[in-house]
Amino acid sequence: MNVIETKNLEKVYDGKAVEVKAVNKVNLNIEEGEFTAIVGPSGSGKTTLLNLISGLDSPTAGSIHIDDTDLSTLNRKQLVDFRLKNIGFVFQSYNLIPVLTAGENVSFIMELQGRDKHETEARTREILENVGLADRYHSRPNQLSGGQQQRVAVARALASKPRFIIADEPTANLDTKSTENLLDIMEELNQKEKITFIFSTHDQRVVKKARRIILLEDGRIVKDEQKKQ
Amino acid sequence: MIWSIAWKNVWRSRKRSLIVISAVTLGTIAGVFTSGMMNGWVNQRIDAVINTEMSHIQVHHPDYLLNNELKYTIPNYQKVITTLNQNPAVKQISSRIKVTAMAATSRGNTALTLQGVNIEDEKAIRDIHEKIVKNGGTYLGTEMRNPIVISDKTAEQLRIKSYSVTSETIDSLKTLGVPENIANKTGPLKNKRFKTEKLYKKALEKQFTKKEINEYGHHLLNAAKHYRLRSKIVFTFNERNGGLVYQTYRVCGIFKTNNTMFDQMNAFVLHNDLAEVADFEDKEYHEIAILLNDNEKPEDVKTNLKKTFPGLSFLSWKDLSPETALMTDFMDVWYIIIIGIILMALAFGIINTMLMAILERTKELGMLMAIGMNRKRVFNMIMLETIFLTFVGALAGMVLGALSIFITGKTGLNFSSVSEGFEAVGWSAQVYPSIGFDFFILVTIMVVVTGILSSIIPARKALKMNPVEAIRTE
Structure with a gap:
C-alpha cells in the first residue's frame, strides 16, 4: 500500500539569472514499512524533495498524495495539523529544545496532539527505552552526547505515531559508533513496528542499511534500486 | 507544556x-x-479637610454663604440638631458662630474669622486642640477671661511671635540631635530678639552655611521660637444688627496646621464670649459641622438631609474643598x-x-x-x-x-x-x-x-x- 505518491513533482526556484529546477518531474511511490535512502550529490534536490513530501514546502507543479490526502488541497493550518499527526522528523543537528529534558522533548509532541497525560508519560518512557535512553529521561540535551541527542530526536519523531519518518542527513554529525547504534535502532523499529523511514543522506553506512536507494541528480530520479531481502 | x-x-x-x-x-x-x-x-x-478644617458636611442658612452676613443664622436650629442627633450616620456635630473681624495688637493687625465654639463639641469634631505648638499654651479650656486660640501664622502677623537664642535654646537644640558644634554656632545670636522669622533667618544665614541651614534650619527656627502668651488682641467687628463693636481677647494657645491659608484666616474663641458681644441669642448659629461615621457616605447623607430640610444649605467637604x-x-x-x-x-x-x-x-x-x-x-x-x-x-x-x-x-x-x-x-x-x-x-x-x-x-x-x-x- 502506497503511503506517499508523487506525480510529476516540480520545484523551481527563481534565481537571479536563471531558474533552478531543484526537483524535476519526480514520480515516486513509497510503500508502508519501507526503509528508503535518497542519495545524491549536494544540490541534487534531496532536501527539497523531502520538504515537499512533508508539506513544509509547496511544489511548483505536480502533486503529492499522502495516503488519500492531496497535500495541495490543504491550507497552511491544515498542513501544520497534518504534519503533527502523520509525519515524524529527524534533523541533521538534532534540534531538541534545550530547556526541556529528554523526556519532555519526547512528550512535548504528544501534548501538542492533545493526548492524555498518563498515556503520554507511559509512551515517552516506552519509546525512550526502545532507543536505549530510559535512564536519561531527566537529562537536558546539553548533558547528552550527539548520538544520544539524535536518539532522543528519533524518539520524538516516533512519539506522534506518524505514518512515516523523514530524516534529513540524520547521521551527518555522528561518529561511527553512534551512527551504527542509531541505524540499528531505526532498522529495528522499522522491522518490528513497520514504521516507514525515508532518509536523505550522503552516508554510505546509511546507504548500506537501506533496503531501497533512490539516486537523485539535478532534481531527477536517475536510479531507484530495491535491495533484495 | x-x-x-x-x-x-x-x-x-x-x-x-x-x-x-x-x-x-x-x-x-x-x-x-x-x-x-x-x-x-x-x-x-x-x-x-475632614478632621481639621471642614468636617464631612456643613449646614448653613442658604443666604449666609453669599456674603457671610451675620443675620443669616440657621433657622429651626433645634429641630435640625434633634434630627441630626437621631441620624445613625452622624457621629458628632458642632455648632459655631462665625464673625469676620479685624484683629489688632500694638505691633500689627490682620483680618480673621472668629469662630465662636463650644469646647467639648469642637474637640470631638476637629483636632485643632491637638495642633497646639510646643510652648504654644493650651486650647480654650482655661481660666483666662476671653481666651483665644490663634495660629502660628497669625501670631507672626500680629508680632506675638519672636525669635531669640538663649542658653535653653542651645540645650534644646542638642536634645533634638543637632551636633554640639552647630548648636554652639548660635552663640553670637544669644540674647538678641528677632521680631520676625525673616530677620532671624537673615541672622542665621550669616552664621551658618547653606548646607547647615538646609539640614538643621528647621530645628534652629523652632528652638528659638517664642510666643508672648496672654497677649491682648483687640478685635473690631460688626454685631448682629450691623453696629461696630470691640472686644479684647487674650492669647491662650497657638496652633499650627499644614494649611497656612486656613491658619491665617481662623481663630477660635468661646461661643458665649462672642455671642454676648455680637448680640446672638442662645441657639443662634451660623454653621453646624457634621462628622459622620463613614468617610464614604457624605453625599448620601447630604442628599437625605436636603430632602428633610429643603430650606437649608448642606455642603459636603467635596463641595467646600473642590480641589x-x-x-x-x-x-x-x-x-x-x-x-x-x-x-x-x-x-x-x-x-x-x-x-x-x-x-x-x-x-x-x-x-x-x-x-x-x-x-x-x-x-x-x-x-x-x-x-x-x-x-x-x-x-x-x-x-x-x-x-x-x-x-x-x-x-x-x-x-x-x-x-x-x-x-x-x-x-x-x-x-x-x-x-x-x-x-x-x-x-x-x-x-x-x-x-x-x-x-x-x-x-x-x-x-x-x-x-x-x-x-x-x-
Missing part, C-alpha cells in the same frame, strides 16, 4: 533576562513608591498615567530583548513549526514568555515598592526644607506614603497588558518565519 517552555525560556539567557527584569523591577518600585507618596499626600489632605475632591478623583487616573509611562518606556527594552531571543532561536522555532506547532501556539508561547519576563520584574517591584511604602509609611518622609511651599497650598511637609490593595491589582493588569502588547512585534516576527529557511539557519 507551553507555559513550562515559556517559563524556562525566560531563564535561557539568564544575564539578559535579569537585566530586563531588574529594569522592570526598578521602574515598578518607582511607580509604586511615587503613587504611594502621592496617595499618602492626598489621604493626609483629605484627613486634614481636594478633584485630587481624590484624579488619583486613579494618576496611577494609570504614572505606571503607564513607566511600563511604556520599559516595553521598548522588553521588545528588544524578545526580538533578540527570537533571532537566537530561529532554528528552534522553525523546527517547532515543522513538527506541527501551529501559529496560535507559537504566538502564545512568545506572549507568555514576554508576560513572564515583565511580570517577574513587576512582582519584585511591587513587593519592594510595598515594602518601601510600609517602612516610610511608618517613619514618614520629611520635606521640611520646602515646607513653606507645601503648607501654602495645604499639603503636609511630612508625608506618610500609603497605597491600597486595589492599586496592585491595577498594576498587575497593566503589566499583563504591557506583556501582551510587547509580545506582538516579536511574535509577528516569529510567525513570519518560513520553517524550511528557519531550520537551515546556523
Whole structure:
C-alpha cells in the first residue's frame, strides 16, 4: 500500500539569472514499512524533495498524495495539523529544545496532539527505552552526547505515531559508533513496528542499511534500486 | 507544556533576562513608591479637610454663604440638631458662630474669622486642640477671661511671635540631635530678639552655611521660637444688627496646621464670649459641622438631609474643598498615567530583548513549526514568555515598592526644607506614603497588558518565519 505518491513533482526556484529546477518531474511511490535512502550529490534536490513530501514546502507543479490526502488541497493550518499527526522528523543537528529534558522533548509532541497525560508519560518512557535512553529521561540535551541527542530526536519523531519518518542527513554529525547504534535502532523499529523511514543522506553506512536507494541528480530520479531481502 | 517552555525560556539567557527584569523591577518600585507618596499626600489632605478644617458636611442658612452676613443664622436650629442627633450616620456635630473681624495688637493687625465654639463639641469634631505648638499654651479650656486660640501664622502677623537664642535654646537644640558644634554656632545670636522669622533667618544665614541651614534650619527656627502668651488682641467687628463693636481677647494657645491659608484666616474663641458681644441669642448659629461615621457616605447623607430640610444649605467637604475632591478623583487616573509611562518606556527594552531571543532561536522555532506547532501556539508561547519576563520584574517591584511604602509609611518622609511651599497650598511637609490593595491589582493588569502588547512585534516576527529557511539557519 502506497503511503506517499508523487506525480510529476516540480520545484523551481527563481534565481537571479536563471531558474533552478531543484526537483524535476519526480514520480515516486513509497510503500508502508519501507526503509528508503535518497542519495545524491549536494544540490541534487534531496532536501527539497523531502520538504515537499512533508508539506513544509509547496511544489511548483505536480502533486503529492499522502495516503488519500492531496497535500495541495490543504491550507497552511491544515498542513501544520497534518504534519503533527502523520509525519515524524529527524534533523541533521538534532534540534531538541534545550530547556526541556529528554523526556519532555519526547512528550512535548504528544501534548501538542492533545493526548492524555498518563498515556503520554507511559509512551515517552516506552519509546525512550526502545532507543536505549530510559535512564536519561531527566537529562537536558546539553548533558547528552550527539548520538544520544539524535536518539532522543528519533524518539520524538516516533512519539506522534506518524505514518512515516523523514530524516534529513540524520547521521551527518555522528561518529561511527553512534551512527551504527542509531541505524540499528531505526532498522529495528522499522522491522518490528513497520514504521516507514525515508532518509536523505550522503552516508554510505546509511546507504548500506537501506533496503531501497533512490539516486537523485539535478532534481531527477536517475536510479531507484530495491535491495533484495 | 507551553507555559513550562515559556517559563524556562525566560531563564535561557539568564544575564539578559535579569537585566530586563531588574529594569522592570526598578521602574515598578518607582511607580509604586511615587503613587504611594502621592496617595499618602492626598489621604493626609483629605484627613486634614475632614478632621481639621471642614468636617464631612456643613449646614448653613442658604443666604449666609453669599456674603457671610451675620443675620443669616440657621433657622429651626433645634429641630435640625434633634434630627441630626437621631441620624445613625452622624457621629458628632458642632455648632459655631462665625464673625469676620479685624484683629489688632500694638505691633500689627490682620483680618480673621472668629469662630465662636463650644469646647467639648469642637474637640470631638476637629483636632485643632491637638495642633497646639510646643510652648504654644493650651486650647480654650482655661481660666483666662476671653481666651483665644490663634495660629502660628497669625501670631507672626500680629508680632506675638519672636525669635531669640538663649542658653535653653542651645540645650534644646542638642536634645533634638543637632551636633554640639552647630548648636554652639548660635552663640553670637544669644540674647538678641528677632521680631520676625525673616530677620532671624537673615541672622542665621550669616552664621551658618547653606548646607547647615538646609539640614538643621528647621530645628534652629523652632528652638528659638517664642510666643508672648496672654497677649491682648483687640478685635473690631460688626454685631448682629450691623453696629461696630470691640472686644479684647487674650492669647491662650497657638496652633499650627499644614494649611497656612486656613491658619491665617481662623481663630477660635468661646461661643458665649462672642455671642454676648455680637448680640446672638442662645441657639443662634451660623454653621453646624457634621462628622459622620463613614468617610464614604457624605453625599448620601447630604442628599437625605436636603430632602428633610429643603430650606437649608448642606455642603459636603467635596463641595467646600473642590480641589481636594478633584485630587481624590484624579488619583486613579494618576496611577494609570504614572505606571503607564513607566511600563511604556520599559516595553521598548522588553521588545528588544524578545526580538533578540527570537533571532537566537530561529532554528528552534522553525523546527517547532515543522513538527506541527501551529501559529496560535507559537504566538502564545512568545506572549507568555514576554508576560513572564515583565511580570517577574513587576512582582519584585511591587513587593519592594510595598515594602518601601510600609517602612516610610511608618517613619514618614520629611520635606521640611520646602515646607513653606507645601503648607501654602495645604499639603503636609511630612508625608506618610500609603497605597491600597486595589492599586496592585491595577498594576498587575497593566503589566499583563504591557506583556501582551510587547509580545506582538516579536511574535509577528516569529510567525513570519518560513520553517524550511528557519531550520537551515546556523
